Amino acid sequence: MDMTARDTRFGGTAGAASGYLTIDLAALARNYEKLAAALAPARAAAVVKADAYGLGADRVAPRLYAHGCRDFFVAQFVEALRLRPLLAADARIFVLNGLQPGNEAACAREGIVPVVNSLDQWRQWAEAAKALGRRLPAVLQFDTGMSRLGLPPQDRKALAGLLAAEGGIDVLFAMSHLACADEPDSEQNGDQLAEMSRIAKEFPGLDLSFANSGGIFLGPTYHGRLARPGIALYGGAPTARRQNPMEPVVSLDVAVVQTRTVPAGARVGYSGIHVTTGETHLATIAAGYADGLPRSLSGRGAVYCDGVRLPIVGRVSMDSITIDISALPEGRLTLGSRVEVLGPHQALEDVARDAGTISYEILTGLGHRYHRQYR
Ligand SMILES: *Cc1c(COP(=O)(O)O)cnc(C)c1O
Numbered sequence: 001m002d003m004t005a006r007d008t009r010f011g012g013t014a015g016a017a018s019g020y021l022t023i024d025l026a027a028l029a030r031n032y033e034k035l036a037a038a039l040a041p042a043r044a045a046a047v048v049k050a051d052a053y054g055l056g057a058d059r060v061a062p063r064l065y066a067h068g069c070r071d072f073f074v075a076q077f078v079e080a081l082r083l084r085p086l087l088a089a090d091a092r093i094f095v096l097n098g099l100q101p102g103n104e105a106a107c108a109r110e111g112i113v114p115v116v117n118s119l120d121q122w123r124q125w126a127e128a129a130k131a132l133g134r135r136l137p138a139v140l141q142f143d144t145g146m147s148r149l150g151l152p153p154q155d156r157k158a159l160a161g162l163l164a165a166e167g168g169i170d171v172l173f174a175m176s177h178l179a180c181a182d183e184p185d186s187e188q189n190g191d192q193l194a195e196m197s198r199i200a201k202e203f204p205g206l207d208l209s210f211a212n213s214g215g216i217f218l219g220p221t222y223h224g225r226l227a228r229p230g231i232a233l234y235g236g237a238p239t240a241r242r243q244n245p246m247e248p249v250v251s252l253d254v255a256v257v258q259t260r261t262v263p264a265g266a267r268v269g270y271s272g273i274h275v276t277t278g279e280t281h282l283a284t285i286a287a288g289y290a291d292g293l294p295r296s297l298s299g300r301g302a303v304y305c306d307g308v309r310l311p312i313v314g315r316v317s318m319d320s321i322t323i324d325i326s327a328l329p330e331g332r333l334t335l336g337s338r339v340e341v342l343g344p345h346q347a348l349e350d351v352a353r354d355a356g357t358i359s360y361e362i363l364t365g366l367g368h369r370y371h372r373q374y375r
Helices: 025-039 049-053 057-066 077-086 104-110 119-132 153-164 187-202 348-355 359-365
Strands: 019-023 071-074 092-095 113-116 136-141 169-175 250-262 280-285 302-305 308-311 321-324 338-342 371-374
Touching: 025 057, 049 057, 049 077, 049 359, 057 071, 057 077, 071 077, 077 092, 077 104, 104 119, 113 119, 119 136, 119 153, 119 169, 153 187, 302 321, 338 348, 348 359
Parallel strands: 019 371, 071 092, 092 113, 113 136, 136 169
Antiparallel strands: 019 250, 250 280, 250 338, 280 321, 302 308, 302 338, 308 321
């Protein structure tokens, strides 16, 4: 597919948009298969929260199902409700944040599995099972040292009592989440693994789910029975400062909306923070912080054309960014030309680094004005 060709279906550029987001579902599927192979005999789930990290859960989840994935994690119940009709009945959907009080009946009816993070949630789910006169599935989440979600150590005794009392709940597996999985040298990984082993001893017979993307690359002791990759599926690097073994899934091209040549001493953009030191060729492109390119890229980031780095000059605006195109032959970029924001020359991690954030925030922030193309 020629990304630079104009799409004339709408009498102009595709979908009337001026930014073009391409999501490579075949690359996504290869990433899933790569992780599944690395994990065997453990299984690979898919974390599709936040609309599959911004890529579209309605496209991502069915595609992964077709490649053998049967376990899907979302963060919020509302996401599970939206996903449920898109997947066959043998796909399991888990709600990481657990249930808000009052959602139990709908959760049971829709066949969605809550992650139980507290004794209260356990009791409410057990009550729902009793009221419905049937057994209900659940996942137990334990806090192994992140202090975010899950049953804290001091509640484990009471939980064991509730489990023994036969509350009408089938526990499918126990899970916990790693705080530093992308940092293989962090001591916290070993601490959390030791805590997980204690939990496995206290609750014998339960399958374990521990590893996110980074955790998979910490080795088999972290794999449990079911790993929960998110970012690696979408092409993000699972481990910091290491070569990324995953295939890129997302590329982003943005159109030029104006070009100009300014003399030395010209101020560029809001607040005039950038002043040219010599004659400069500039282009303004049609994406800004409202499209998920953070304002912290002001004067730091870059885009690419023909592999040439074109630095961002001045402030990132809401709807546009101005770039210095002096390094290109004159006339190379004109109205309607496209530049690469994410692609072969610039990875997610590069943009994230320049913006002072992480790939996750860049992906989930990618805006809604882009023309989205799946292939
Ligand atoms: C988001 C999340 C994941 C996926 O993490 P990645 O680092 O994107 O692989 C796994 N487990 C839990 C509990 C999460 O919140």
